[in-house]
Amino acid sequence: xxxxxxxxxxxxxxxxxxxxxxxxxxxxxxxxxxxxxxxxxxxxxxxxxxxxxxxxxxxxxxxxxxxxxxxxxxxxxxxxxxxxxxxxxxxxxxxxxxxxxxxxxxxxxxxxxxxxxxxxxxxxxxxxxxxxxxxxxxxxxxxxxxxxxxxxxxxxxxxxxxxxxxxxxxxxxxxxxxxxxxxxxxxxxxxxxxxxxxxxxxxxx
Amino acid sequence: xxxxxxxxxxxxxxxxxxxxxxxxxxxxxxxxxxxxxxxxxxxxxxxxxxxxxxxxxxxxxxxxxxxxxxxxxxxxxxxxxxxxxxxxxxxxxxxxxxxxxxxxxxxxxxxxxxxxxxxxxxxxxxxxxxxxxxxxxxxxxxxxxxxxxxxxxxxxxxxxxxxxxxxxxxxxxxxxxxxxxxxxxxxxxxxxxxxxxxxxxxxxxxxxxxxxxxxxxxxxxxxxxxxxxxxxxxxxxxxxxxxxxxxxxxxxxxxxxxxxxxxxxxxxxxxxxxxxxxxxxxxxxxxxxxxxxxxxxxxxxxxxxxxxxxxxxxxxxxxxxxxxxxxx
Ligand SMILES: Cc1cc2nc3c(=O)[nH]c(=O)nc-3n(C[C@H](O)[C@H](O)[C@H](O)COP(=O)(O)OP(=O)(O)OC[C@H]3O[C@@H](n4cnc5c(N)ncnc54)[C@H](O)[C@@H]3O)c2cc1C
Ligand code: SF4
Ligand code: FES
Ligand code: FES
Numbered sequence: 001x002x003x004x005x006x007x008x009x010x011x012x013x014x015x016x017x018x019x020x021x022x023x024x025x026x027x028x029x030x031x032x033x034x035x036x037x038x039x040x041x042x043x044x045x046x047x048x049x050x051x052x053x054x055x056x057x058x059x060x061x062x063x064x065x066x067x068x069x070x071x072x073x074x075x076x077x078x079x080x081x082x083x084x085x086x087x088x089x090x091x092x093x094x095x096x097x098x099x100x101x102x103x104x105x106x107x108x109x110x111x112x113x114x115x116x117x118x119x120x121x122x123x124x125x126x127x128x129x130x131x132x133x134x135x136x137x138x139x140x141x142x143x144x145x146x147x148x149x150x151x152x153x154x155x156x157x158x159x160x161x162x163x164x165x166x167x168x169x170x171x172x173x174x175x176x177x178x179x180x181x182x183x184x185x186x187x188x189x190x191x192x193x194x195x196x197x198x199x200x201x202x203x204x205x
Numbered sequence: 206x207x208x209x210x211x212x213x214x215x216x217x218x219x220x221x222x223x224x225x226x227x228x229x230x231x232x233x234x235x236x237x238x239x240x241x242x243x244x245x246x247x248x249x250x251x252x253x254x255x256x257x258x259x260x261x262x263x264x265x266x267x268x269x270x271x272x273x274x275x276x277x278x279x280x281x282x283x284x285x286x287x288x289x290x291x292x293x294x295x296x297x298x299x300x301x302x303x304x305x306x307x308x309x310x311x312x313x314x315x316x317x318x319x320x321x322x323x324x325x326x327x328x329x330x331x332x333x334x335x336x337x338x339x340x341x342x343x344x345x346x347x348x349x350x351x352x353x354x355x356x357x358x359x360x361x362x363x364x365x366x367x368x369x370x371x372x373x374x375x376x377x378x379x380x381x382x383x384x385x386x387x388x389x390x391x392x393x394x395x396x397x398x399x400x401x402x403x404x405x406x407x408x409x410x411x412x413x414x415x416x417x418x419x420x421x422x423x424x425x426x427x428x429x430x431x432x433x434x435x436x437x438x439x440x441x442x443x444x445x446x447x448x449x450x451x452x453x454x455x456x457x458x459x460x461x462x463x464x465x466x467x468x469x470x471x472x473x474x475x476x477x478x479x480x481x482x483x484x485x486x487x488x489x490x491x492x493x494x495x496x497x498x499x500x501x502x503x504x505x506x507x508x509x510x511x512x513x514x515x516x517x518x519x520x521x522x523x524x525x526x527x528x529x530x531x532x533x
Contacts, residue, residue, distance in 0.1 A: 047208040179441035180305025
């Protein structure tokens with residue numbers, strides 16, 4: 001799944017280097033025709049210059065220089081080396097890239113990094129307090145809420161956000177509230193159990 | 206993804222000025238339609254004007270009892286808003302039936318109205334599509350058209366409008382508020398979206414550079430008795446195969462007024478005044494609901510793989526009406 005995007009990413013870097021040689025402004029003329037006929041050769045495109053992007057992730061502000069096309073997911077993974085957030089589909093369909101923006105769960109693959117500035121971002125790496133796991137992380141371990149683990153960071157970020165959302169009490173409510181996170185391994189029953197454990201404990205505590 | 210210039214609009218005049226002067230500029234709100242389609246090279250704006258910081262995120266009561274919703278109100282906030290839940294349950298239910306919690310936290314009211322079809326050929330630049338490449342042909346017409354429209358289609362395009370929210374707004378008779386280079390306008394929902402005809406690339410009455418600032422939902426006291434029902438291939442996180450938004454005004458067992466709109470089966474959010482007329486004056490009950498369903502689907506045109514949608518839409522509408530009728 002990562003490969004085409006990596007290729008695109010590398011392609012971006014190469015064309016960015018070319019951009020400095022070509023006259024500025026060519027991108028506008030090329031992109032001005034939104035409907036090229038099928039089969040027509042792809043237009044030559046000149047990327048716009050990189051831009052400064054300041055992201056506050058897990059409490060730390062980092063200043064990056066990015067192609068404006070960079071998603072928050074790619075910025076986290078490729079530039080900040082926070083590879084906990086996963087790329088499943090890159091199109092908003094699987095939830096593997098779920099992070100918190102301003103305390104709310106969103107999809108990092110459909111968020112431009114440049115648009116996430118001035119708002120706190122929390123990733124799976126930011127949930128634990130030192131060596132103490134977040135109760136939801138612990139519950140996923142206790143309940144065995146994973147198999148391969150690829151969807152798990154997204155599942156946990158969704159589950160933590162759910163605690164502050166209007167989600168009904170029943171298992172079916174949890175299933176609906178967690179439906180934006182797909183698990184190829186089918187760990188769903190144990191995920192629901194983990195979420196319910198934490199909700200019960202929170203309600204008691 | 207094609208390259209673009211990124212501009213953060215600090216205020217509305219700035220956003221509108223940039224969009225008006227750059228024919229290849231697009232506004233970006235939640236980005237859940239636009240970024241997805243830009244990654245597929247289906248959309249390639251040369252400039253993105255970020256409107257997320259504009260002060261358009263309020264839900265307010267209008268003096269006449271209606272509700273004004275700002276374009277930047279997120280789908281999750283609108284769905285969970287007390288005024289919406291109390292006065293227009295159909296809208297809250299429609300929003301919560303759409304997409305996923307993460308997407309609803311991102312998606313905005315303005316962006317949802319302008320979301321593009323999920324026709325797979327539209328999303329695949331390797332195949333002909335009149336909507337994406339006018340004149341190239343419609344791959345769905347004789348292709349995999351199980352998810353396509355039976356109402357409002359033409360031989361140029363049979364793609365459905367995919368929004369759930371818009372089906373509820375069509376039933377409620379919402380007004381789209383627009384600020385643009387040549388002044389402000391307010392368009393009724395019924396004329397905002399266009400059927401494809403010979404120009405499927407034209408989807409709405411919005412002109413380039415015009416900004417949706419929000420919607421007004423008129424006062425409709427009987428909308429407290431309203432229901433959204435969505436039928437899909439799985440129980441959650443899937444687009445509608447058929448859906449119905451209904452509101453009933455029932456007094457002494459007689460339907461005094463009704464609102465009916467269908468989703469998942471039409472090329473635009475599909476209000477059915479024929480179904481509404483079939484209901485008004487009748488005794489609330491299955492005979493009236495059946496008559497409404499027949500009226501709503503009259504003239505539906507099935508394609509090779511989606512004939513089932515006609516019966517599915519009828520039954521979805523009948524069940525939605527029965528649920529609304531049974532509400533206290
Ligand atoms: C995996 C997936 C599943 C989904 N499932 C559903 C579903 O089941 N039901 C459903 O209804 N929807 C569904 N959606 C669609 C989702 O609801 C829309 O993508 C969303 O509502 C678009 O809003 P946005 O703010 O993200 O729009 P953007 O992507 O920011 O914008 C969409 C378009 O509107 C324009 N625009 C945005 N705001 C304005 C404005 N104020 N004025 C003028 N132009 C504007 C943009 O230029 C762009 O062309 C799904 C989406 C995904 C990715
Ligand atoms: S149905 Fe419309 S969107 Fe789909 S391929 Fe045909 S023209 Fe394109
Ligand atoms: S990678 Fe973002 S939703 Fe799949
Ligand atoms: S644990 Fe493997 S995808 Fe969920």
